Amino acid sequence: MTKTPPVPLAIYDLDRTITSLPTWTPYLLFAARRLEPARLALLPAVVASAATRSLGIMNRDQLKEAMHRLLLGPAVPPDRLAKVSEAFAEWIVRNHVRPGARAQLTADKGEGRRIVIATAAHRFYAEPIARRLGVADLVATEASRGAGGDILPALSGPNCYGSAKHAMITAWFARSGMDRANTHIRFYSDHATDQPTFEWVDEPVAVNPHRKLRALAGERGWQIADWGAG
DSSP, X not given: OOOOOOEEEEEEOXXXXXXXXXXXXXXXXXXXXXXXXXXXXXXXXXXHHHHHHHTXXXXXXXXXXXXXXXXXXXXXXXXXXXXXHHHHHHHHHHHSBOHHHHHHHHXXXXXXXXXXXXXXXXXXXXXXXXXXXXXXXXXXXXXEEOTTSOEEEEESSOOSOTHHHHHHHHHHHHHTTOOGGGEEEEEEESOGGGHHHHTTSSEEEEESOOHHHHXXXXXXXXXEEOOOOO
């Protein structure tokens, strides 16, 4: 009996893996300039919020919500934010995608791999980035919506980061109807917080890793890739 070949899948982190820079703070600044420039006067409050995060007073999710509220406001109509998100995605993809990421996306597509981006970035701007990269499947942080559809600072569900990202990936995988036993999964990320996902997949690739991930990859025998600066 002929064994069915495994279904090929490739999962990519976004920030500092596909892109050469983190996207959340640049997005907020980009959006604030276009939606409500006066909010840029609140940057000292953003810095103060980040300081409370570093002291352990505020967690990562709370900081994300606080930064959103300060720079985008308590509610943004979705059509206004969509225009800004499209412009931001165009800027990111034009200027800040690592050359190696472009090459690997092309190679994985050429192998017939289904491509997924899994990211802590908010869906409202990660989706237009993914679309420009030719990626249809996205696992991302979700924002709450108001009664009229306005985008609110509060998260709807978990921040797609670390162990929560792994749980969200596996939930997406289950919804997709794929069989883990018959799927070959390649995963790319720059950060050690993605260790749960690295250890779940068949082919982990540490991309431009920071020191902790580089050491972990060396211990585990994971591939290390340099995708350039972008």
